[in-house]
Amino acid sequence: MKLVVFDVDGTLVDSQHLIVAAQGTAFAENGLPAPSRAESLSVVGLSLPQAFRRLVGDDGPVAALSESYKRAFNALRLDPDYEEPLFPGMGELIARLHARDDVRLGIATGKSRRGVDHLVAFNGWEGWFSTTQTADDAPSKPDPAMLNQAMAEAGVGPSATVMVGDTSYDMAMAVAAGAAAVGVAWGYHPPGALFGAGAVTVVETATALGDLFRDPAER
Numbered sequence: 697m698k699l700v701v702f703d704v705d706g707t708l709v710d711s712q713h714l715i716v717a718a719q720g721t722a723f724a725e726n727g728l729p730a731p732s733r734a735e736s737l738s739v740v741g742l743s744l745p746q747a748f749r750r751l752v753g754d755d756g757p758v759a760a761l762s763e764s765y766k767r768a769f770n771a772l773r774l775d776p777d778y779e780e781p782l783f784p785g786m787g788e789l790i791a792r793l794h795a796r797d798d799v800r801l802g803i804a805t806g807k808s809r810r811g812v813d814h815l816v817a818f819n820g821w822e823g824w825f826s827t828t829q830t831a832d833d834a835p836s837k838p839d840p841a842m843l844n845q846a847m848a849e850a851g852v853g854p855s856a857t858v859m860v861g862d863t864s865y866d867m868a869m870a871v872a873a874g875a876a877a878v879g880v881a882w883g884y885h886p887p888g889a890l891f892g893a894g895a896v897t898v899v900e901t902a903t904a905l906g907d908l909f910r911d912p913a914e915r
Contacts, residue, residue, distance in 0.1 A: 703861035706883030707915035785902025838868035864893035
């Protein structure tokens with residue numbers, strides 16, 4: 697049995713426009729200049745408190761920014777002009793892996809539980825994931841707690857677990873948990889940063905990612 701754990705933002709879904717817009721609103725509400733787009737995207741993958749500490753420091757209004765961001769993000773998500781589309785091929789890949797008897801699926805994300813529940817329901821994935829770990833449940837990446845809990849819930853050890861993500865935080869979390877780290881090149885951190893954090897490989901497309909998990913019967 698293999699456990700394949702996916703990050704969400706930048707790996708499964710393209711949410712950068714929502715993230716940047718919500719951060720801009722949060723900073724404006726708190727009387728602060730908005731970070732640049734690059735700065736906003738550099739903290740994707742961290743929990744909200746960790747992300748805002750990176751942006752404003754420990755002495756900044758981290759809690760207020762986090763609450764403002766959550767309100768703004770949830771409001772934007774209801775706006776029909778804003779979407780969180782799946783990256784090309786990722787929906788099909790999740791469906792193929794879900795259909796396998798020898799694969800269990802998981803999620804480990806800096807998103808809230810509410811955000812993950814929305815994603816799962818919107819895509820018709822209810823019951824597809826053996827484990828879902830969020831920023832509400834565990835310390836922020838790259839702490840391995842999320843992945844350790846995912847493996848415990850799925851009943852799969854590190855040697856049979858793969859973490860798929862787009863940031864160095866995902867890769868470092870996998871390494872710390874003893875799991876394999878697979879990077880995707882379409883997200884927020886460049887391939888060099890992913891390899892530097894411990895990725896065993898970085899794929900360019902969902903098709904290439906699927907090839908890593910091809911059913912032995914298809915080979």
